[in-house]
Amino acid sequence: MFDVAAIILVVAGLLLIVAALQPVAARFQLPSTILLAAVGVALGFLAAFLLATPLTDAFNVIVSPIVNLPVRSSLFLYVFLPLLLFQASIMIDVRRVVDDAVPILVLAVLAVVLAAAVIGFSLSALFGVPLLGALLLGSIVATTDPAAVVAIFRELGAPARLTRLVEGESLLNDAAAIALFSLLLTVIVSNQPLEATDALMRFGTTFLGGALAGFVGGYALSLALPMIGGIRSAEVTLTLGAVYAIYILSDQLFGVSGVVAVVVAGLAVSAMVPARIAPSNWRYLRDVWEQIGFWAGSLVFLLAAILVPRILSEVRFQDLLIVLTAVAAALAARAVVIFLVLPALSAIGAARPVSLPYSVTIFWGGLRGAVTLALALVVTENGYVEPELKRFIAVTATGFVLFTLFVNGLTLHRVIHWLKLDRLSPVDSAVRNQVFALTLAEVKDTLEQTARRYGLNAAASGAVIGTYRTRIEEASTLDIEEVLTDRQRVTLGLIALATREKELILQHHGRGTIALDSVGAMLSHAERLVEGARSDGRVGYNRAARESLEYGRGFRIAYELHIRFSIDQFLTRRLIRRFETLLVLSLLTTELLEYIPQRITPLLGGRIGAILTEIVSSRHEAANNGLQALRLQYPEYATAVEEEFLSQLGEQQELSHFDDLFEEGILALEIHQDLRRAVLVRGPLREKKPLDLKLNTFDMIRSMQIFRHLDDRQVKRLARRLKPRIVLPGGYLARRGELPTGLFFIASGVVEVRREDQAVTLGQGEFFGEIALLTGRPRGADVVALTYCNVLVLAAEDFARFLKAFPKIREEIEKTALRREEDNAGHRVAAAERHAGAAGEKEGPARVLVPASE
Numbered sequence: 018m019f020d021v022a023a024i025i026l027v028v029a030g031l032l033l034i035v036a037a038l039q040p041v042a043a044r045f046q047l048p049s050t051i052l053l054a055a056v057g058v059a060l061g062f063l064a065a066f067l068l069a070t071p072l073t074d075a076f077n078v079i080v081s082p083i084v085n086l087p088v089r090s091s092l093f094l095y096v097f098l099p100l101l102l103f104q105a106s107i108m109i110d111v112r113r114v115v116d117d118a119v120p121i122l123v124l125a126v127l128a129v130v131l132a133a134a135v136i137g138f139s140l141s142a143l144f145g146v147p148l149l150g151a152l153l154l155g156s157i158v159a160t161t162d163p164a165a166v167v168a169i170f171r172e173l174g175a176p177a178r179l180t181r182l183v184e185g186e187s188l189l190n191d192a193a194a195i196a197l198f199s200l201l202l203t204v205i206v207s208n209q210p211l212e213a214t215d216a217l218m219r220f221g222t223t224f225l226g227g228a229l230a231g232f233v234g235g236y237a238l239s240l241a242l243p244m245i246g247g248i249r250s251a252e253v254t255l256t257l258g259a260v261y262a263i264y265i266l267s268d269q270l271f272g273v274s275g276v277v278a279v280v281v282a283g284l285a286v287s288a289m290v291p292a293r294i295a296p297s298n299w300r301y302l303r304d305v306w307e308q309i310g311f312w313a314g315s316l317v318f319l320l321a322a323i324l325v326p327r328i329l330s331e332v333r334f335q336d337l338l339i340v341l342t343a344v345a346a347a348l349a350a351r352a353v354v355i356f357l358v359l360p361a362l363s364a365i366g367a368a369r370p371v372s373l374p375y376s377v378t379i380f381w382g383g384l385r386g387a388v389t390l391a392l393a394l395v396v397t398e399n400g401y402v403e404p405e406l407k408r409f410i411a412v413t414a415t416g417f418v419l420f421t422l423f424v425n426g427l428t429l430h431r432v433i434h435w436l437k438l439d440r441l442s443p444v445d446s447a448v449r450n451q452v453f454a455l456t457l458a459e460v461k462d463t464l465e466q467t468a469r470r471y472g473l474n475a476a477a478s479g480a481v482i483g484t485y486r487t488r489i490e491e492a493s494t495l496d497i498e499e500v501l502t503d504r505q506r507v508t509l510g511l512i513a514l515a516t517r518e519k520e521l522i523l524q525h526h527g528r529g530t531i532a533l534d535s536v537g538a539m540l541s542h543a544e545r546l547v548e549g550a551r552s553d554g555r556v557g558y559n560r561a562a563r564e565s566l567e568y569g570r571g572f573r574i575a576y577e578l579h580i581r582f583s584i585d586q587f588l589t590r591r592l593i594r595r596f597e598t599l600l601v602l603s604l605l606t607t608e609l610l611e612y613i614p615q616r617i618t619p620l621l622g623g624r625i626g627a628i629l630t631e632i633v634s635s636r637h638e639a640a641n642n643g644l645q646a647l648r649l650q651y652p653e654y655a656t657a658v659e660e661e662f663l664s665q666l667g668e669q670q671e672l673s674h675f676d677d678l679f680e681e682g683i684l685a686l687e688i689h690q691d692l693r694r695a696v697l698v699r700g701p702l703r704e705k706k707p708l709d710l711k712l713n714t715f716d717m718i719r720s721m722q723i724f725r726h727l728d729d730r731q732v733k734r735l736a737r738r739l740k741p742r743i744v745l746p747g748g749y750l751a752r753r754g755e756l757p758t759g760l761f762f763i764a765s766g767v768v769e770v771r772r773e774d775q776a777v778t779l780g781q782g783e784f785f786g787e788i789a790l791l792t793g794r795p796r797g798a799d800v801v802a803l804t805y806c807n808v809l810v811l812a813a814e815d816f817a818r819f820l821k822a823f824p825k826i827r828e829e830i831e832k833t834a835l836r837r838e839e840d841n842a843g844h845r846v847a848a849a850e851r852h853a854g855a856a857g858e859k860e861g862p863a864r865v866l867v868p869a870s871e
Contacts, residue, residue: 023082028316034060035315050162050318050386051426057322058419065326083323090398093321093391097313099264099279103256104310105188106283107303114185114284119368120359121182124379125189126224128354132159133197135350136343144339149205150406156198157393157410158347158417161187162386179375179438183382191388192277196223198392199274206401227267227277234263234278235285243293252298253305256286292537296523317387324390325419328397328411339409340416347383347417355380374436381432384425385418447500448509451620454489461485503628506621508554510629513617514609515546515558521605528669530662531601535594538569539601555632562636565602566643568595568745579743585710588743592647593708596658599644606637646746650766650805657706671696711807712741717764718809722782723829731823738819739809744768744802750785751800757789759810760819760830766806771799775844778803787834790816797841 038056042049064080067073114121133155140151200220204210238259245251263282268275291299355376362368371379393414397407433439461482468478501509522539525531531539542565549557568576572595575587610633618626648655672693679689711717714736718724727735739762744750750761750768762784770777770785779785789796790813811819820827 061323061326090394111288121185124186132350226273231278231281235282239289321390511550
């Protein structure tokens with residue numbers, strides 16, 4: 018046994034090797050993970066040779082800890098694997114991955130099961146390997162490793178969708194493969210037969226149970242992170258502890274897949290947390306986890322590679338044939354899924370098509386790595402597995418990993434280059450050249466100003482600036498207007514605007530000018546703008562923009578609760594959120610209108626800039642209209658919200674100014690901290706003004722002229738019969754042809770009574786619906802709210818008792834009804850005369866029909 022100091026020294030040495038290999042990998046354009054694997058294998062062989070050779074014992078003290086390092090499968094499975102899975106999960110843009118959910122799930126689940134089956138049955142039939150053992154090997158080598166592949170993709174500039182497909186596949190692929198591996202190993206160890214249906218049921222339960230546990234854990238984590246108070250170190254520590262808790266509790270306590278749980282928890286955090294904590298904190302969290310993932314992944318590769326010589330100590334010639342057969346079977350299974358199943362799903366509209374170059378790259382990019390070696394190590398350490406099966410699993414899995422790393426991995430960049438996936442499309446090339454030319458022009462102007470400002474030598478400045486002029490001319494040879502159609506340029510501009518809108522939302526979130534519960538919805542709307550522009554250009558963008566202004570499902574549910582059960586608190590919250598959303602949307606569109614001439618117009622041209630300005634202006638106008646409607650209805654709250662917005666903005670400006678002075682060395686640390694503390698303590702003391710829906714029935718009755726003569730006792734009596742109700746702009750209070758349901762008194766707002774050829778506006782203090790109640794006829798007009806309205810509703814069944822109880826009000830209602838009937842009759846006569854006159858102009862003089870009595 019080795020003491021702790023020796024083990025730590027070995028780990029420190031491995032970290033030094035990891036650091037030293039990074040510039041080497043960059044210099045020779047090699048994936049760092051493949052280089053780590055090669056060095057690890059070489060290190061393992063060298064250490065084993067030096068320890069075993071009789072030529073010298075000088076190195077025994079150094080190499081003995083390496084050869085006999087107490088590395089067990091539990092180290093990989095319980096220390097490194099949760100870190101790697103969670104780090105990869107939170108780096109994924111969940112909303113973008115959802116677009117390719119079907120192909121990713123097919124590659125992750127179906128491909129794993131099919132690969133395990135094809136490999137298992139092939140090896141069993143050709144080499145006489147026990148079927149369960151061969152299937153176990155199939156589940157082990159079905160795990161793909163995205164690290165090397167993604168590194169190659171990013172180095173060569175492969176398309177973003179290709180990277181998303183591979184990352185998403187690898188995450189869920191590991192989860193599915195490890196769940197299948199656990200099931201098969203349990204069957205082998207217990208030596209109990211397992212029916213296919215029972216196996217499928219247990220696999221599904223483990224997988225779906227892990228997904229549920231992961232979602233619950235990720236959701237709880239997303240709720241807990243905002244409670245930390247924005248302390249970055251605490252946020253990182255909370256996620257680190259939560260990852261291990263979710264993994265171990267799912268695996269040991271709940272009996273479901275801990276791997277699936279961690280993956281789903283990471284995806285849930287990636288989807289929900291950015292809207293719940295400050296953007297700078299989210300970036301810090303991701304940066305720290307990226308570093309953790311780098312350390313864990315690098316150590317896993319090195320430690321696993323060092324074990325390779327130990328595993329391959331008993332290799333035979335037949336093992337080479339088995340490895341090659343397993344590789345061929347895995348490629349065949351992968352080909353079936355990628356080239357047959359995915360196109361079939363695309364043909365029936367169940368998935369977005371995956372192009373042939375993408376398919377070929379995914380097919381050849383299924384590299385295996387440390388997870389495969391770790392699972393093989395689990396089998397070799399299990400005392401209930403037969404020795405021959407242990408040797409078969411260890412040797413074949415290791416050979417499989419080495420083949421994919423050093424054959425697929427080293428040739429993948431050539432495949433990508435051959436398929437031209439490392440080249441920009443004509444559209445991207447045109448945009449790239451235009452951006453490059455504009456950037457060079459800005460740099461040239463800056464250099465000219467700098468040379469004049471500091472009086473630099475004319476010859477020196479002229480030489481440098483001259484090179485920029487030459488580069489600008491070379492970059493401007495391809496005109497973007499010649500390469501792209503107007504429609505393509507509009508689409509590019511809209512995608513850029515929607516992306517900019519997301520950035521602005523996060524900026525406002527960081528300043529505290531957007532309420533926490535509104536950030537997620539606004540980011541989701543911005544995502545829909547991006548997707549709408551990508552799929553349908555201007556039409557899709559405008560459709561998504563209209564949807565963002567509509568009342569959502571939550572608002573409609575809250576409104577129904579208000580209408581049917583007089584439950585108002587949910588509607589109050591929704592109105593507050595809508596107010597804040599419209600206010601921020603108005604600000605965002607203002608900033609976008611300034612952004613267009615600054616960035617978009619120089620890039621895409623003046624005509625496209627004008628079109629984009631028109632599109633954003635319509636959004637700005639719609640947001641302002643909605644905001645103005647709320648301001649008119651709730652002026653006190655509007656003033657309070659806008660005051661709060663400006664106060665938050667002012668606080669952020671103060672903090673930013675203090676930070677700048679501190680960084681410039683003008684403020685000492687103590688003064689800087691004291692100034693920040695004074696601002697931060699002052700902020701929470703400001704109380705937000707609550708939104709008053711103005712639905713106090715007594716006050717609403719008192720505000721109306723028709724009820725002014727009533728005393729307090731009568732008002733209280735009347736209040737028991739009248740129900741307050743909010744009506745949204747555009748909402749119908751009554752429809753033509755309906756039976757009368759009640760009498761409506763307008764406490765605030767404006768409605769429009771719409772007949773076939775007539776529209777009458779009614780405002781505060783007026784009422785409608787009396788004619789249908791008095792005559793018993795169906796309603797003769799539609800009544801639509803033009804603004805937010807507060808109305809009092811008297812049910813039809815209470816109408817007669819109401820008139821009897823309040824004779825003066827009855828007199829006013831009947832007088833108004835008679836006047837309106839006369840006005841309606843006069844309008845009908847006038848409309849008939851106009852119609853007859855129009856017909857007469859076409860057909861000649863109209864005949865006057867005289868009744869027979871005359």
